[in-house]
Amino acid sequence: MSSPETGRAATTGRGRLVAALRPRASRGQLVAAVLCALLGFAAAVQVRATQDSDLSGLRQTDLVRILDDVTERTARLQAEARDLEEARRQVTNDTNGSRAAVEEARGRARTLGILAGTLPATGPGIEFTISDPDDEVTADVLLDALHELRDAGAEAVELGTLDGPRVRVVASTALVDAGDGAVEVDGTRLTAPYQYRVIGDPGTLSAALDIPGGVLDVLSQNDAQGLVTEQDEVTITSLRPAPEPEYARPAPEDGDD
């Protein structure tokens, strides 16, 4: 730089730079070169170390902070996992509970359907046939027999002729004398011989009809004949449409159940 041969050209910055780029081996130049080489080496090494690993180049405080972060994050995620598992268990329980509730409601609907006559029913019971050659059996007699059967625990009752129409007997069933020895049951005209088909305990039912002064006695006094046969399985298929209540609505229950 201060050497005489470059002095004249080195009046501007560019001139000095060009002059400096001329290779000259002086001690100062060599030392500067060594330092520059050291800088390049260190820079390259540092860049490579930074790229190689994120953590090994960090100081202790940073590492502690990162460790804290990771620990905290782990705890947070574990808490979240616990919450989610709890929620999942709850949902599973709820599902099982509602399934049980649906099953229970379905069972109750079946029971009510049998009682209301909207569902066919089957079970042990009796067939009670009333032959009435003289048309002496009136609706009163049939109604007495029905009361007797109900008292004896009849759960589903069907009244009909031997091979004619059959009517499901429910709480609101009306039996009316229709003249000419016929009986009208809920609007269906029935003529003798009548037949009750009843589901209930067969022994109790037949015993209830057979008591002295009971239904069978009254029938024989009227020159009619009652025949009770106990059956292992009586199937009642006649149905009764469920009336839709026009005014009554279910009252809200107190409490949950």
Add this chain to the structure above:
Amino acid sequence: MIAALGLVLGIVAGLFLEPTVPLWLQPYLPIAVVAALDALFGGLRSLLDGIFDDKVFVVSFVANVLVAALIVFLGDQLGVGAQLSTGVVVVLGIRIFSNAAAIRRHLFRA
């Protein structure tokens, strides 16, 4: 010219030798590199100013590196190593920028 060759040579050696940085040097190396960069830009500026001196360059280079490393070391001992490192880098960065601005004025006259 020789200095530029030395720089290139050093970079190439660092890239191809792939040495591992010793553990005790790891916190100081990046700061030392930045300090040396500052010295390098200062030297380049003085060269363009026409006042470059080999001895001054060598001394400023070594002193820059040592002082930067010392400050970081001190900061580590005091528990504020990260903050002091940031401070040193900021100061050196400002100096590098001002030197680069001077160099730019010399080269492009703008």
